[in-house]
Amino acid sequence: xxxxxxxxxxxxxxxxxxxxxxxxxxxxxxxxxxxxxxxxxxxxxxxxxxxxxxxxxxxxxxxxxxxxxxxxxxxxxxxxxxxxxxxxxxxxxxxxxxxxxxxxxxxxxxxxxxxxxxxxxxxxxxxxxxxxxxxxxxxxxxxxxxxxxxxxxxxxxxxxxxxxxxxxxxxxxxxxxxxxxxxxxxxxxxxxxxxxxxxxxxxxxxxxx
Numbered sequence: 001x002x003x004x005x006x007x008x009x010x011x012x013x014x015x016x017x018x019x020x021x022x023x024x025x026x027x028x029x030x031x032x033x034x035x036x037x038x039x040x041x042x043x044x045x046x047x048x049x050x051x052x053x054x055x056x057x058x059x060x061x062x063x064x065x066x067x068x069x070x071x072x073x074x075x076x077x078x079x080x081x082x083x084x085x086x087x088x089x090x091x092x093x094x095x096x097x098x099x100x101x102x103x104x105x106x107x108x109x110x111x112x113x114x115x116x117x118x119x120x121x122x123x124x125x126x127x128x129x130x131x132x133x134x135x136x137x138x139x140x141x142x143x144x145x146x147x148x149x150x151x152x153x154x155x156x157x158x159x160x161x162x163x164x165x166x167x168x169x170x171x172x173x174x175x176x177x178x179x180x181x182x183x184x185x186x187x188x189x190x191x192x193x194x195x196x197x198x199x200x201x202x203x204x205x206x207x208x209x
Contacts, residue, residue, distance in 0.1 A: 056070070063114075065123045116180075145162055
């Protein structure tokens, strides 16, 4: 049997710190997925989750745009996307997968630009579902979503099936003025002038003819 000794009052200080951290939020705090490459989003309030367990997803509100992080503990990405897409449609929002990666400077610039009012308007009726592409690369490839072109965005149907995809190659500079028109048209299925048209891909259980 192991016995851990703590300095007097250590437990009380820890409990006080936990209570202080939870005070600004009306809902319980939950586990935070590891997205250390985007520290500005880690400061967002964490909201209670619907459906999936607290360890699986984390909800944040970025201005008018809700962001759901898919955590590393999710056992099935397809099921998670189906549930998030259903929740988005039920609330009148468009589910948009947001693929990011570690050491991705363009991903970081997009994250920083989300606070701009131009992008807030462009994504005001969307639910961003943020996914670490390297963590779920096999499942993303099976869903025919590229994992090398980041940041990437995918529209989902009500059942979580990818309907369309684009990446940051569709604009020149990572500024709100250039990103917003592309993403605003994309989320309403009206961005047709593609530099990189998405045609899906071969699934892992398919054999090319």
